[in-house]
Amino acid sequence: DIVLTQSPDSLAVSLGERATINCKSSQSLLYNSNNRNYLAWYQQKPGQPPKLLIYWASTRESGVPDRFSGSGSGTDFTLTISSLQAEDVAVYYCQQYYNTSGLTFGGGTKVEIK
Amino acid sequence: QVQLVQSGAEVKKPGSSVKVSCKASGGPFSTYAITWVRQAPGQGLEWMGGIIPIFGTTHYTQNFQGRVTITADESTSTAYMELSSLTSDDTAVYYCAKEGGTARYFESWGQGTLVTVSS
Numbered sequence: 001d002i003v004l005t006q007s008p009d010s011l012a013v014s015l016g017e018r019a020t021i022n023c024k025s026s027q028s029l030l031y032n033s034n035n036r037n038y039l040a041w042y043q044q045k046p047g048q049p050p051k052l053l054i055y056w057a058s059t060r061e062s063g064v065p066d067r068f069s070g071s072g073s074g075t076d077f078t079l080t081i082s083s084l085q086a087e088d089v090a091v092y093y094c095q096q097y098y099n100t101s102g103l104t105f106g107g108g109t110k111v112e113i114k
Numbered sequence: 115q116v117q118l119v120q121s122g123a124e125v126k127k128p129g130s131s132v133k134v135s136c137k138a139s140g141g142p143f144s145t146y147a148i149t150w151v152r153q154a155p156g157q158g159l160e161w162m163g164g165i166i167p168i169f170g171t172t173h174y175t176q177n178f179q180g181r182v183t184i185t186a187d188e189s190t191s192t193a194y195m196e197l198s199s200l201t202s203d204d205t206a207v208y209y210c211a212k213e214g215g216t217a218r219y220f221e222s223w224g225q226g227t228l229v230t231v232s233s
Binding site: 038040042049050051052055056061093095097100101102103104105106107108 | 149158159160161173175176209211214217218219220221222223224225226
């Protein structure tokens with residue numbers, strides 16, 4: 001299976017400041033034939049199911065605020081919250097869908113307000 | 115947008131089985147894949163497997179091979195996940211999710227079903 005390692009495990013950011021979450025893959029998630037990275041990001045608030053934020057590493061899901069952005073390629077990816085809001089407190093997960101018979105998630109990053 | 119509604123919480127004895135349902139509305143059920151993900155208390159997300167109803171094809175992660183069965187009833191737009199030989203380690207919230215049309219990310223999710231395994 002492809003292993004996704006997220007860092008940090010948790011971070012505390014002041015309101016209005018930038019939050020950056022990293023996701024490193026054990027193998028490249030870039031499919032050369034279409035030049036797409038098979039990585040998604042989710043947000044999970046307490047007691048709720050995950051919510052899709054980003055797919056294809058950088059495509060924002062409809063309705064997701066533009067303060068959320070995804071970047072990276074190959075094995076290294078980043079989710080950035082440009083200006084943290086109170087409602088962004090959550091755990092964030094990356095997920096690879098390159099290996100379609102073995103979908104995997106990162107371990108999660110907890111974002112809190114400083 | 116497709117909405118997924120799951121069955122209610124379950125309490126099961128070790129060694130027994132549980133079957134969780136996931137009813138879809140708001141879209142053509144048969145043409146998209148439904149996947150199952152579980153989350154143990156305080157832990158991360160773990161993909162279990164999925165099904166494409168129109169083809170009846172299923173994929174399972176090796177971690178659950180032989181213990182999990184995922185099925186779908188097109189007539190009721192409902193997917194099912196059955197997990198057998200339960201142990202306390204299977205205590206978790208089980209989610210169904212609809213996969214993206216062109217790739218295996220998860221566009222929408224059910225509300226989750228808590229399965230507690232306890233003697």
